[in-house]
Amino acid sequence: MLAIGMDVHSSKTTAYAVPLEESDLNMCAIAEDFNKSFRNFNSDRPGYAKVASFLEGIEHCILIENSTKSHEVFWIMSDLDLTVVVAHATDLFRITKSVKKTDQHDCYELAHYMRRRMLGEFEFAECLMVDRRWMDRRQLCRAYAWESEMLSDTRRQIKSYMLLRGIRIENMTRDITSVSNLKALDLIADDTLSLLLTRARDFKNRILACEKAIRKEFSDDEMFALLFTVPGFGLITTAYIVSMVVDINRFRNDKAFAAYFGIVPAQRESANSAPRCPITRRGDETARKMILQSTFVHIKTDRDKLSPITQMYDRLIKRGIPHKKALTAAGNKMARMVFTILKNKEPYKF
Structure with a gap:
């Protein structure tokens, strides 16, 4: 059985394999061939397909660090029937605290982390890698959170500008971007304030669209x-x-x-x-x-x-x-x- 570490980047991946048992000469030879073949390869489906072809019929487990690329790589390798584990990067102290910051060193350490894991040591937490539907749900909620944060910033900018110019409106509600407040501000807006009001309306429209999509997506979720x-x-x-x-x-x-x-x-x-x-x-x-x-x-x-x-x-x-x-x-x-x-x-x- 092989323990494999992969240091994944946007365009290239570096891999290193070690046998689970050092006394297994056959696996040692396979690991050596693997390391020669996959020292550096493209981080795309054809690149990982070559790895899958090499490992066909060979028991293995691949360890990668959690990153912005890890979900895409996990989905690709899972589709190719490769066994993959994703680790929380903060737990990999031999990498995070190392003075040697090279791809080869990192994948070497990842391979040995995986080997020790397979032998019973638990040095790192394993990340839950969700499927594409759950990831889309997360991204939808994150989009709402981002739009909401930007709307809050715009509210502060409008209030600050009103204080600077001495602009006041009667019967102003607490939410400066409410429909009634925006209508009142339209009547006295200059170019700068008009731009801020337009931004506020755009953010609010996108937030409403996000809310509608979220309600639909989670309507049947227990x-x-x-x-x-x-x-x-x-x-x-x-x-x-x-x-x-x-x-x-x-x-x-x-x-x-x-x-x-x-x-x-x-x-x-x-x-x-x-x-x-x-x-x-x-x-x-x-x-x-x-x-x-x-x-x-x-x-x-x-x-x-x-x-x-x-x-x-x-x-x-x-x-x-x-x-x-x-x-x-x-x-x-x-x-x-x-x-x-x-x-x-x-x-x-x-």
């Missing part, structure tokens, strides 16, 4: 329907979290689920000391922010204080814990509650 019952979780947050989870059964427990979104304390132990640490912030940053924002909305809208999330947050605030830390702790509890809801397939009941 996890989406369950999570949408939680107060504070809106359309976009629910869709984005579901697109990151994909399969709730891949998480061991609620703690692992919270850790996936980086809402757990980091570990830093020395001798008999185990100090309190900030959260790990691992995983998808947008998903983590959405969970914390939804937790805040959940707390603010729970006027009767019936939710255990709200009760926990209030207890921490009364003890003098700062808002940000209390909200993070509540976000951890919220993530664990979300896991329970999705795992047991029972809607929110509190």
Whole structure:
């Protein structure tokens, strides 16, 4: 059996193979031939097809680092019946902390990471590689998040420009880009303000289009329907979290689920000391922010204080814990509650 490391770049891939058992002379010879043939080849389907042809009938496992190219490469190699594992790059310390930054060195280390993994050592976390449909769902939600962020920037620019020019409108609503506000601003707009108003309308139209597409895409998704019952979780947050989870059964427990979104304390132990640490912030940053924002909305809208999330947050605030830390702790509890809801397939009941 061969353990193979591949250092993948946009145009070229470097590969290196080692036998699982060094005493297997036949596999040693095959690995040597592989290394001569695939020291450097094109990162496209024909290039990986040659690798698949060479490895036909040979047991193998290929390790690549997670990157912007990894999904495309994973899909290609999976279609060619190659066995591929994708590792979180942050776990590959022999590469990230190495002073030797060459493609050959990296694929050599990847091959030995894979070999040790096959022999029972678990030095890195394996990435979930979703299929094209789930990736399209994620990208749709990310497109909405990007458009929403750009609209927020435009709102700030409009407000700043109005202050600079002393522009005021009567009965202005809180959202400066609401329909009524935009109509009022059109009457007094100069060239610069007109440009900002046009941008705001364009962003809002694209956001509405994204919302419509998301509703259609997740209309028959069971996890989406369950999570949408939680107060504070809106359309976009629910869709984005579901697109990151994909399969709730891949998480061991609620703690692992919270850790996936980086809402757990980091570990830093020395001798008999185990100090309190900030959260790990691992995983998808947008998903983590959405969970914390939804937790805040959940707390603010729970006027009767019936939710255990709200009760926990209030207890921490009364003890003098700062808002940000209390909200993070509540976000951890919220993530664990979300896991329970999705795992047991029972809607929110509190």
